[in-house]
Amino acid sequence: MSEPAVPLHQALGLTDEELVAIEARLGRAPNDLELAMFSVMWSEHCSYKSSRPLLRTLPTGGPDVVAGPGENAGVQRIGGGLAVAFKIESHNHPSAVEPYQGAATGVGGILRDIFAMGARPIAVLDALRFGDPGDPRTRHLVNGVVAGVGGYGNCVGVPTVGGELVFDPSYGGNPLVNVMAIGIVREDQIMRAAAPGPGNLVVLYGSATGRDGIGGASVLASATFGAQDPSKRPAVQVGDPFAEKLLIEATLEIVERGLAVGIQDLGAAGITCGVSETADRAGTGIIVDLDAIPRREPGMAPFEVLISESQERMVAIVRPERRADVAEVCARWGLPCAVIGRVTADGDVTVVEGGLDGEGRPLPGARELARVPAAALTSDAIVFERLAAPPPRRRPAPAPGVRPEPAELLPERGMDPGAVLVGLLGSPNLASRRWVYEQYDHHVQTNTVAGPGRGAAVLRVKGTRQALVATTDGDQAVSALDPYLGAALSVAEATRNVSVTGARPLGVTNCLNYGDPTRPEAFWQLREAVRGLGDACRALGIPVTGGNVSLYNEAPGSAIAPTPEIGVVGLADDVDRLVGPAFGAADDVVLLAGWAAPGLGGSAYADLAGGGDDDPPPLDLAREAALQGLLRAAIGAGLVAAAQDVSRGGLAVALAEMAIWGGRAGHFRVAVAGAPAVALFGEAPSRALLAARPDAVTPLLALAAEHGVPLADIGTTGGDRLLVELVGEGATGAAEERGARVADAIDLDLGDLRHAWEQGLPQALGGEG
Amino acid sequence: MSVRVGVVVFPGSNCDRDTAWALGLAGAEPVELWHESADLGGVAAIVLPGGFAYGDYLRAGVIARFSPVMRAVAGFAAAGGLVLGICNGFQVLAEAGLVPGALLRNRGLRFVCREVAIAPERLDTPFTRLVGERRPLRMPVAHGEGAYYADPATLAALERDGRVLFRYVAPDGTPALDPDDRANPNGSLRGIAGVTNAAGNVAGLMPHPERAAEALLGSADGLPILRSLVAAAGERAAGAFVVTGRRVLAGDGGVEGGRR
Amino acid sequence: MSTPEGAPGARPAASFRFAVNVTPREGILDPQGRAVEQSLPHLGVAGVGHVRVGRRVELTVDAADLPAARAVVDHLAAALLSNPLIEQFDVEVLGAASSTATAGVAR
Amino acid sequence: MSTPEGAPGARPAASFRFAVNVTPREGILDPQGRAVEQSLPHLGVAGVGHVRVGRRVELTVDAADLPAARAVVDHLAAALLSNPLIEQFDVEVLGAASSTATAGVAR
Numbered sequence A: 001m002s003e004p005a006v007p008l009h010q011a012l013g014l015t016d017e018e019l020v021a022i023e024a025r026l027g028r029a030p031n032d033l034e035l036a037m038f039s040v041m042w043s044e045h046c047s048y049k050s051s052r053p054l055l056r057t058l059p060t061g062g063p064d065v066v067a068g069p070g071e072n073a074g075v076q077r078i079g080g081g082l083a084v085a086f087k088i089e090s091h092n093h094p095s096a097v098e099p100y101q102g103a104a105t106g107v108g109g110i111l112r113d114i115f116a117m118g119a120r121p122i123a124v125l126d127a128l129r130f131g132d133p134g135d136p137r138t139r140h141l142v143n144g145v146v147a148g149v150g151g152y153g154n155c156v157g158v159p160t161v162g163g164e165l166v167f168d169p170s171y172g173g174n175p176l177v178n179v180m181a182i183g184i185v186r187e188d189q190i191m192r193a194a195a196p197g198p199g200n201l202v203v204l205y206g207s208a209t210g211r212d213g214i215g216g217a218s219v220l221a222s223a224t225f226g227a228q229d230p231s232k233r234p235a236v237q238v239g240d241p242f243a244e245k246l247l248i249e250a251t252l253e254i255v256e257r258g259l260a261v262g263i264q265d266l267g268a269a270g271i272t273c274g275v276s277e278t279a280d281r282a283g284t285g286i287i288v289d290l291d292a293i294p295r296r297e298p299g300m301a302p303f304e305v306l307i308s309e310s311q312e313r314m315v316a317i318v319r320p321e322r323r324a325d326v327a328e329v330c331a332r333w334g335l336p337c338a339v340i341g342r343v344t345a346d347g348d349v350t351v352v353e354g355g356l357d358g359e360g361r362p363l364p365g366a367r368e369l370a371r372v373p374a375a376a377l378t379s380d381a382i383v384f385e386r387l388a389a390p391p392p393r394r395r396p397a398p399a400p401g402v403r404p405e406p407a408e409l410l411p412e413r414g415m416d417p418g419a420v421l422v423g424l425l426g427s428p429n430l431a432s433r434r435w436v437y438e439q440y441d442h443h444v445q446t447n448t449v450a451g452p453g454r455g456a457a458v459l460r461v462k463g464t465r466q467a468l469v470a471t472t473d474g475d476q477a478v479s480a481l482d483p484y485l486g487a488a489l490s491v492a493e494a495t496r497n498v499s500v501t502g503a504r505p506l507g508v509t510n511c512l513n514y515g516d517p518t519r520p521e522a523f524w525q526l527r528e529a530v531r532g533l534g535d536a537c538r539a540l541g542i543p544v545t546g547g548n549v550s551l552y553n554e555a556p557g558s559a560i561a562p563t564p565e566i567g568v569v570g571l572a573d574d575v576d577r578l579v580g581p582a583f584g585a586a587d588d589v590v591l592l593a594g595w596a597a598p599g600l601g602g603s604a605y606a607d608l609a610g611g612g613d614d615d616p617p618p619l620d621l622a623r624e625a626a627l628q629g630l631l632r633a634a635i636g637a638g639l640v641a642a643a644q645d646v647s648r649g650g651l652a653v654a655l656a657e658m659a660i661w662g663g664r665a666g667h668f669r670v671a672v673a674g675a676p677a678v679a680l681f682g683e684a685p686s687r688a689l690l691a692a693r694p695d696a697v698t699p700l701l702a703l704a705a706e707h708g709v710p711l712a713d714i715g716t717t718g719g720d721r722l723l724v725e726l727v728g729e730g731a732t733g734a735a736e737e738r739g740a741r742v743a744d745a746i747d748l749d750l751g752d753l754r755h756a757w758e759q760g761l762p763q764a765l766g767g768e769g
Numbered sequence B: 001m002s003v004r005v006g007v008v009v010f011p012g013s014n015c016d017r018d019t020a021w022a023l024g025l026a027g028a029e030p031v032e033l034w035h036e037s038a039d040l041g042g043v044a045a046i047v048l049p050g051g052f053a054y055g056d057y058l059r060a061g062v063i064a065r066f067s068p069v070m071r072a073v074a075g076f077a078a079a080g081g082l083v084l085g086i087c088n089g090f091q092v093l094a095e096a097g098l099v100p101g102a103l104l105r106n107r108g109l110r111f112v113c114r115e116v117a118i119a120p121e122r123l124d125t126p127f128t129r130l131v132g133e134r135r136p137l138r139m140p141v142a143h144g145e146g147a148y149y150a151d152p153a154t155l156a157a158l159e160r161d162g163r164v165l166f167r168y169v170a171p172d173g174t175p176a177l178d179p180d181d182r183a184n185p186n187g188s189l190r191g192i193a194g195v196t197n198a199a200g201n202v203a204g205l206m207p208h209p210e211r212a213a214e215a216l217l218g219s220a221d222g223l224p225i226l227r228s229l230v231a232a233a234g235e236r237a238a239g240a241f242v243v244t245g246r247r248v249l250a251g252d253g254g255v256e257g258g259r260r
Numbered sequence C, D: 001m002s003t004p005e006g007a008p009g010a011r012p013a014a015s016f017r018f019a020v021n022v023t024p025r026e027g028i029l030d031p032q033g034r035a036v037e038q039s040l041p042h043l044g045v046a047g048v049g050h051v052r053v054g055r056r057v058e059l060t061v062d063a064a065d066l067p068a069a070r071a072v073v074d075h076l077a078a079a080l081l082s083n084p085l086i087e088q089f090d091v092e093v094l095g096a097a098s099s100t101a102t103a104g105v106a107r
């Protein structure tokens, strides 16, 4: 530090332009401590300085919405005086350098967002993305991340009930770890992360403050990290799930007994963030007594104490007369607890060394180390209008009159569709995730009606007949081709996963994982994604109640496929009316609802067999809404025995999964209009499979007509062979004319399908299992 | 009059509420017993629930063993009171020496959460009397340290004295005696999923009967185990040898260092 | 954590630092050790075997003298840090460097 | 694992036993150590602090000489047994007792 090669603000990651903006807000030059506070608060991670203008365009309102974006988590009413809180967040960069702790603290962080709202966390979902599973480094990351998610979630006693695991080479240098959490809160106990009432006490409770993740917020979230240089590696935070469990119980007790007027968790940017955001939300200020902050280590500098990201800490805003009660609760749960400041009326975050008196005024001889308007750190932080530019077209334009023919892919390659199906079921992205979720406690709290493994998770709400249904989905493959469509498809798929159980999607939370926003192409991808997200949510009538933006997901020389991760929570009024995706009885009629569409671009089939230059299938949001309406109506009317959406791997994979899960196969006929590959493995959205008793078929067809959704009988369940015959023009003539071999029917033993599906992931990861 | 069954709450317990809920379904009145108190509140039986008491740091269950409530539990057990440790509760009982053996890290080294089948070895214990027949019971396990271990002499004694309470079994009921059997989720010796102490009044069980108490959640096979406990506790509370926590405590003093 | 001041008979104490090494008993299966052995070929390492994985606990004891401190450690090692059924331990003395004056650092 | 007989240039190897002690870096949170400290009052133990809990890995290396064996252990410790971001390690030589003759013991 003796001879800084660069000015301090630059060393802290602030640009010259940002320094000017800081000086304008202060009316003077900041001192070093203030500069450090700005550097963490104006990081992309805390300030959303590139994405804020985009996020403003999202639909956030709705009759059930109690808290929307801007609070720690979105909250929506579910009736009976209860509400559900949920939110998704990324921990990508920390997980890249220390997979276990990075993932563990990711779980810890999102849980704190939930119980900071006063809600008891009831579920976690983890959406994970890695590079090539054959790469030893990927295996190291997968093992560490999965163990970290489990290690933390299992210990705190919150079930991990769902998520995703996707392999794609673009994540090789930059894995994605997105974690969603859900909680339940009584509507009259919802907490806000605000610091109202000058004179109120600022109470810090939970673990002591150490040098964890100093600069983590700015360095980790705002700069491309070069893994090669260990000196640049930021200090890694270590999680203590045991402390978090105590923090949950103490916080919920504080909430239930009405002991706090505001609660905020401490995450990125630590105490600086906690006090400036709570003050700004309430239009107040906070004076911080630096000496009162319990430390884990001696000799910490003021900036270290103020921006430390030590885990498992919370701030409560407490009326002076409740101080003893809060202290008593913390003591009973074995948590350190200290009054570290006061709410003031001046709108400033002030940091004092040397102590405060009983009224919250600096003691004689105390020194003021920093004074910054709370708004300047948060709501009035700098915002950038970034440049956006679409990438140069990567696909060669087809020669005039010659359209690439996806129709030919399957027959020309001489592939037996049954072998393709087995290959898809055993491929790393479609095979059973049991290896992952067996490491997660998915039953604790005894609400799990349907856990991980078969579509959306279903959790009953104790004391009611209701159930919550939750899922995450993100389509990076289509996003790489068309970020607008990819985001819209992700919303469509996630909501469809909820509707296909019979539940009504309540709201969306989202985690946008994109590249360096100063690159016009990366910013364009983000902008398109937000547009797609907004359009889809508006069309489906669902609010976006929260989310998270993770930028700079680039390792040297490679950017990730743009990844819009969508979390949806749905509500069912009667848990007994929900249906699952497994075939049940024999001789059920299986119907396909929805619209066929061409396009193999971005599909799992294209990944496996080579997709050529095909487009992704189009999405019609009005049709999607109609399909989901039909699903809910049909299931609600008790006409459906099992239902599953058609997504990755297409119709053939959806049928095979229903058969594997039900232990019962069947005999089906699939209409092929253009190409067998599209009919069997195409991923056209807005489709679902329904199994029904024969006597339910007539009313189902009537209902489908009412909703304007095509519904076709494609076969019946029974036996232990999966037989899928191809019928229609495209099944024979068209392909034959082109000289290709005609695709045979699929005819496979259920046991072989199950084997491929069960062994796929352990095999891909190196034969463990 | 419903039977009061204590559920111990250690810091880090996370199945305490689930256990209380399921005990309610089994007809008991659950009573929370706080780890820092040696007052057992006159309960008729005690359940040590699952979770990660004191974070399970060092070794699962070891720190919990030294808490004040465990001294009271040891006294209660010594006087014949019924104690059931589930999962982490089993680990605590083993560390405290109230049941024999130890629970090692799972052989696969990973936490394992899945449904297993277990079968009772005996149907005449306070923990199995309402199970009715020797059949596979489906319920989840969820633990990282659940591989049952005891030295050969202890194992032989457990088998000889009928103190193996439950074994992991294949769906058809075949015991998964081999630690590497797929139906043996953690590498337990002789497929042991649960054991009792010599007097038969203290039991440890790795799987979670409280998670299998409602058909809605996939299985109700755990309920008969909890009902057995409640029924046996009710008889004892009403019958000949009444054991209450307070009275045992009054005469207690010799349980410290009672391990092994 | 430091010896209560002015307790009758209190002698000026010193701080001693120890390590307790806890390893699985011979004959007890050590899956962690086995896992390390199995990962060695992937790392291109040959000639390594007999891997045993255990715990190491380092701690500081304030006591009148080394034997007194050692007695505390032995008690802790046997009662808390190891389970004699499955584990063995040994105690290393790491140094008797510091006096009580430095022992009061916040933890 | 003994050196292939008659391999050109092969030297008779020996077995060396090491311990690698992996502990949390200074300043890195050690939840286990903290939990042990907090449990001490229940054990009636006073005067113990600065508890750090880590791993201890004991292993045997067959190599031409001690420096060669030591190099293998250092590599393993840094690459497999610890994460330098949050942990530090030290290597103890436990003995160079056995010659190749005894090194073929089953592992």
Ligand SMILES: Nc1ncnc2c1ncn2[C@@H]1O[C@H](COP(=O)(O)OP(=O)(O)O)[C@@H](O)[C@H]1O
Residues within 6 Å of the ligand: A125, A126, A127, A128, A160, A161, A162, A163, A164, A165, A433, A436, A437, A451, A452, A453, A454, A455, A456, A457, A471, A472, A473, A497, A647, A648
């Ligand atoms: N990382 C994970 N953690 C927990 N559950 C997972 C994970 N990845 C996938 N799953 C579960 O496996 C099932 C299949 O995953 P996916 O194909 O993404 O679901 P869906 O078909 O509902 O979109 C789902 O139930 C999902 O919740």
Ligand SMILES: [Mg+2]
Residues within 6 Å of the ligand: A473, A493, A497, A645, A647, A648
């Ligand atoms: Mg899906």
